[in-house]
Amino acid sequence: MTLATFPASEPKPSWTRYFSFNTDAKVIGIQYIVLAFFFFLIGGLLAMIIRGELITPEADLVDRTVYNGIYTMHGTIMLFLFIFPVLNGLNNLLIPTMIGAPDMAFPRLNAVAFWLVPIFGTLLIASFFVPGGPAYSGWWSYPPVSVQNPLGHLVNGQGMWLTAVALSGVSSIMGAVNFVTTIIRMRAPGMTWFRMPVFCWTALAAQSLQLIGLPALTGGAIMLLFDLVAGTTFYDPSGGGDPVLYQHFFWFYSHPAVYVIILPVFGIFSELFPVYARKPLFGYVYVSLASFIIVGLGLIVWVHHFFTSGVPQWMRNLFMVNTMLISVPTGVKVFAWLGTLWRGKIRLTTPMLFCLGGLFNFVFAGITGVMLATVPVDIHVSNTYFVVGHFHYVIYGAAVMGIFAAIYHWFPKFIGRMPYEGLGKLHFLLTFIGANLNFLPMHPLGLMGMPRRVSSYDPEFAFWNVLASLGAFLLGVSIIPFLLNMISSWIRGPKSTHNPWNAIGLEWLLPSPPAEDNFGEHVPVVISKPYGYGLGKPLVEHQAEIEQALTAAELQESSR
Amino acid sequence: MTSASPQKPRFTLLSMLGLALLVLVLVALSWWMGQQAYHWLPVQASTAAPLVDGLFSFETAVGTFVFGGVVAVMIWVVLMHRAEKYDETDAEPIEGNTKLEVIWTAIPFVLVMAIAVYAIRVNTSLGVLGPMEHIHQDNPAEEIGGYPGDRLPAEAIEVVARQWSWEFRYPAANVSSTELHLAVDEPVTFRLVSEDVLHGFFVPAFRLKQDVVPGRAINFNLTPTREGRYRLRDSQFSGTWFAANQADVVVESGDAHAAWLKQAEKLPLQSGISDAVDEYAARAKKANPGWATVPPAPPPQVNVPGSNNLPHDA
Numbered sequence: 034m035t036l037a038t039f040p041a042s043e044p045k046p047s048w049t050r051y052f053s054f055n056t057d058a059k060v061i062g063i064q065y066i067v068l069a070f071f072f073f074l075i076g077g078l079l080a081m082i083i084r085g086e087l088i089t090p091e092a093d094l095v096d097r098t099v100y101n102g103i104y105t106m107h108g109t110i111m112l113f114l115f116i117f118p119v120l121n122g123l124n125n126l127l128i129p130t131m132i133g134a135p136d137m138a139f140p141r142l143n144a145v146a147f148w149l150v151p152i153f154g155t156l157l158i159a160s161f162f163v164p165g166g167p168a169y170s171g172w173w174s175y176p177p178v179s180v181q182n183p184l185g186h187l188v189n190g191q192g193m194w195l196t197a198v199a200l201s202g203v204s205s206i207m208g209a210v211n212f213v214t215t216i217i218r219m220r221a222p223g224m225t226w227f228r229m230p231v232f233c234w235t236a237l238a239a240q241s242l243q244l245i246g247l248p249a250l251t252g253g254a255i256m257l258l259f260d261l262v263a264g265t266t267f268y269d270p271s272g273g274g275d276p277v278l279y280q281h282f283f284w285f286y287s288h289p290a291v292y293v294i295i296l297p298v299f300g301i302f303s304e305l306f307p308v309y310a311r312k313p314l315f316g317y318v319y320v321s322l323a324s325f326i327i328v329g330l331g332l333i334v335w336v337h338h339f340f341t342s343g344v345p346q347w348m349r350n351l352f353m354v355n356t357m358l359i360s361v362p363t364g365v366k367v368f369a370w371l372g373t374l375w376r377g378k379i380r381l382t383t384p385m386l387f388c389l390g391g392l393f394n395f396v397f398a399g400i401t402g403v404m405l406a407t408v409p410v411d412i413h414v415s416n417t418y419f420v421v422g423h424f425h426y427v428i429y430g431a432a433v434m435g436i437f438a439a440i441y442h443w444f445p446k447f448i449g450r451m452p453y454e455g456l457g458k459l460h461f462l463l464t465f466i467g468a469n470l471n472f473l474p475m476h477p478l479g480l481m482g483m484p485r486r487v488s489s490y491d492p493e494f495a496f497w498n499v500l501a502s503l504g505a506f507l508l509g510v511s512i513i514p515f516l517l518n519m520i521s522s523w524i525r526g527p528k529s530t531h532n533p534w535n536a537i538g539l540e541w542l543l544p545s546p547p548a549e550d551n552f553g554e555h556v557p558v559v560i561s562k563p564y565g566y567g568l569g570k571p572l573v574e575h576q577a578e579i580e581q582a583l584t585a586a587e588l589q590e591s592s593r
Numbered sequence: 594m595t596s597a598s599p600q601k602p603r604f605t606l607l608s609m610l611g612l613a614l615l616v617l618v619l620v621a622l623s624w625w626m627g628q629q630a631y632h633w634l635p636v637q638a639s640t641a642a643p644l645v646d647g648l649f650s651f652e653t654a655v656g657t658f659v660f661g662g663v664v665a666v667m668i669w670v671v672l673m674h675r676a677e678k679y680d681e682t683d684a685e686p687i688e689g690n691t692k693l694e695v696i697w698t699a700i701p702f703v704l705v706m707a708i709a710v711y712a713i714r715v716n717t718s719l720g721v722l723g724p725m726e727h728i729h730q731d732n733p734a735e736e737i738g739g740y741p742g743d744r745l746p747a748e749a750i751e752v753v754a755r756q757w758s759w760e761f762r763y764p765a766a767n768v769s770s771t772e773l774h775l776a777v778d779e780p781v782t783f784r785l786v787s788e789d790v791l792h793g794f795f796v797p798a799f800r801l802k803q804d805v806v807p808g809r810a811i812n813f814n815l816t817p818t819r820e821g822r823y824r825l826r827d828s829q830f831s832g833t834w835f836a837a838n839q840a841d842v843v844v845e846s847g848d849a850h851a852a853w854l855k856q857a858e859k860l861p862l863q864s865g866i867s868d869a870v871d872e873y874a875a876r877a878k879k880a881n882p883g884w885a886t887v888p889p890a891p892p893p894q895v896n897v898p899g900s901n902n903l904p905h906d907a
Contacts, residue, residue, distance in 0.1 A: 096876070096883030097833050166884030171830050177790040177807060178832050183885040270808020276791060277806060311676065316689040341793065341828075342804040343811055346720060350713050357705040364701035365694070371666050372693070378676035378684045389667060396663045400656035403705060407652065407712035409645045409719060413634075413800040416793060416828045480633045480649075482797025482907065484828050487836035491824065491905075535681070567683030 056140035065122030072114035079107040084505035092489040100488035101169035108172035130540035133221030149204035160193040168194035202251035209243035223559035235300030238324035246286035253282025284335035298435035309385035310377030323362035356406035383457030387438035394430025419479025445529030456518040463511030470504025627654030635907030639799035754792035757834035757869035760893035771865030772899020776850035793828025798907035821906040834869035867892040
């Protein structure tokens with residue numbers, strides 16, 4: 034076998050490629066992540082206004098119409114413009130490098146999928162400036178409220194919202210086709226299914242869910258758009274339609290969407306715990322397969338989102354049991370992570386802290402999730418702040434913390450520089466405390482009977498709301514050390530070696546940052562299972578030579 | 594430290610004792626949290642409330658046990674299994690343990706199925722007690738089945754949800770109100786209709802909630818059990834004044850209820866409560882009122898407007 038040489042004299046690619054229609058998955062990955070954090074700041078600003086309004090019982094900070102528009106756009110931006118793009122960014126960076134592919138299967142499709150994001154993002158943000166304001170009916174956009182169109186204009190916030198969501202669906206379907214094909218067809222020689230990293234397993238599971246679920250939402254949204262602008266009556270009872278039908282279309286995708294978000298985060302936990310506990314992943318095969326059990330069950334639980342809308346008893350019981358069964362494969366994963374940590378040699382680096390904090394929050398969210406699954410309790414707390422608390426524990430407490438862990442962990446690989454540990458740990462501390470202070474008080478509020486989506490509330494709810502708002506403001510502050518860290522370490526952080534965490538995986542056998550075509554012609558042959566910490570077996574053929582070449586190139590680089 | 598060499602026995606007497614102590618502490622903590630759970634909920638004012646609260650308490654106890662167990666392990670490993678400074682070596686490579694994996698699949702399975710069986714039983718009892726929804730023009734026998742045969746409510750109180758007001762009509766007494774009055778310990782049926790969008794009929798003290806769907810008349814049964822004043826809140830987002838779309842529910846003795854109906858019948862029709870109408874008028878005077886809104890429906894004309902700003906029990 035010929036070994037790749039890594040010429041240190043390769044011309045530095047221009048930074049302008051990040052603003053172009055580039056087909057390199059690593060460029061697209063960074064484009065996705067940076068753009069996602071731009072929208073994260075907008076969505077976060079809206080969250081600050083929401084919590085500012087809710088710090089007092091009266092509707093006194095903004096007008097009620099403005100509040101409704103803001104909470105709708107907060108949810109929409111955070112889901113469609115932050116969390117899905119940021120995860121697609123990680124998929125783009127990690128899937129090809131982890132499986133040893135030179136790029137995605139369809140690089141141009143990949144770039145099109147990305148460039149749709151700024152297009153529908155602009156459309157969505159532009160809806161703030163049309164007469165009547167943006168959509169205000171929540172990120173579910175249930176009809177009939179969503180088709181009321183008070184001004185009667187053809188171009189209105191809700192219509193732009195629906196167009197943006199439909200475009201987002203198209204973009205995600207393109208992405209999903211690409212990720213699934215790449216994982217199935219382009220793995221390195223020797224990388225059998227059960228030698229594939231768990232992140233790729235979870236990405237495959239999540240993207241399969243996208244392919245199955247998204248057509249329902251996208252079709253449902255287009256029908257709603259017709260109801261809104263063309264006078265059809267798919268969801269209008271006066272024309273023979275049914276508003277509850279939309280709820281089926283919406284949740285048939287939007288419940289699995291939560292698994293699309295959380296499954297890759299399970300993948301991140303499964304990648305990082307072994308690295309920072311210096312142990313193999315406990316029960317690798319079982320953890321990999323559990324993702325697909327979650328996919329199967331995740332597709333048959335959607336009705337639990339509207340137990341109160343007039344669902345027959347047998348359906349309530351069926352969907353309750355299905356929902357509760359999901360906790361079994363999920364529990365398997367949690368125990369496997371604990372098994373990985375047990376008797377390990379734990380290193381509390383920034384990524385590890387984010388993983389541990391994320392796991393803590395996730396277990397809490399899992400327990401409130403089981404409570405929400407049981408119909409009698411759900412009927413009391415559905416559409417209350419209990420659900421908002423549960424959801425934010427899953428999405429912010431677990432998923433976003435996992436995403437931060439991934440960013441700190443793989444930043445050296447793709448940027449070539451090390452992030453600062455001190456700022457990272459400060460970021461972790463503020464995030465962990467802020468998230469719990471923000472989202473824990475929402476549970477007692479919901480149990481007491483405070484509905485979600487309210488711009489004012491009865492005075493007995495004030496105490497917990499003040500706490501939640503303080504937590505939210507702390508979360509707002511927590512992003513400052515993160516941004517400082519990312520920007521300063523990108524510009525002048527210490528240079529990273531090819532494997533600063535001493536991790537096992539194909540991506541760590543590439544220089545930091547990797548060449549445009551990753552391994553190019555010289556894809557190593559995988560000869561063992563992933564996560565062989567402590568086993569002393571090489572992952573690939575000629576591993577020692579590859580690492581020597583990488584180290585030699587690094588030495589040459591640093592001596593210049 | 595505890596990072597013992599692989600030759601040492603895994604389960605010493607001391608570690609078993611420690612584990613037993615942990616389980617004991619967790620069980621005690623879980624039981625205590627289960628009892629605390631009742632205090633996080635509003636007062637119990639319907640036959641459904643104790644059933645729901647019992648299930649919630651059970652779930653809180655089980656959840657505390659699981660959460661406590663996981664967190665205890667996490668704290669233990671972070672404190673005891675930390676890598677020594679400058680220790681770059683790997684830990685002992687344990688790749689899995691089939692027996693353990695089977696056990697920790699079985700335990701959550703048994704736990705959630707226990708909760709599911711409990712929940713299905715509560716569901717069934719709630720159906721017998723009345724709060725199950727029954728869509729109109731369904732099998733009438735099923736509707737009657739919601740009650741013990743001898744205590745069939747004489748009539749259904751009609752609940753009309755609008756953007757943004759609640760109107761309650763008592764057809765037999767020919768009374769209407771924007772404050773819901775109910776007799777304690779008397780089963781009652783509501784006929785829920787919406788004139789515009791989705792609304793949610795939610796009385797936290799009753800632990801019951803039912804969406805009000807335009808184009809349907811949904812029959813909804815419950816039995817209040819405690820006298821007092823409670824809040825009814827719209828629970829399905831209904832537009833601009835969604836948050837202000839609340840009404841009071843007064844549960845009173847049978848005699849007081851009869852007297853209220855009798856007195857109300859004599860009162861002339863007048864505008865009922867609609868906070869939205871008042872706010873809309875004030876908003877129109879503002880220079881910069883905000884974004885577009887659907888105008889509120891005019892206040893319903895009722896015999897008794899009642900109040901929605903008196904102190905309430907829940």
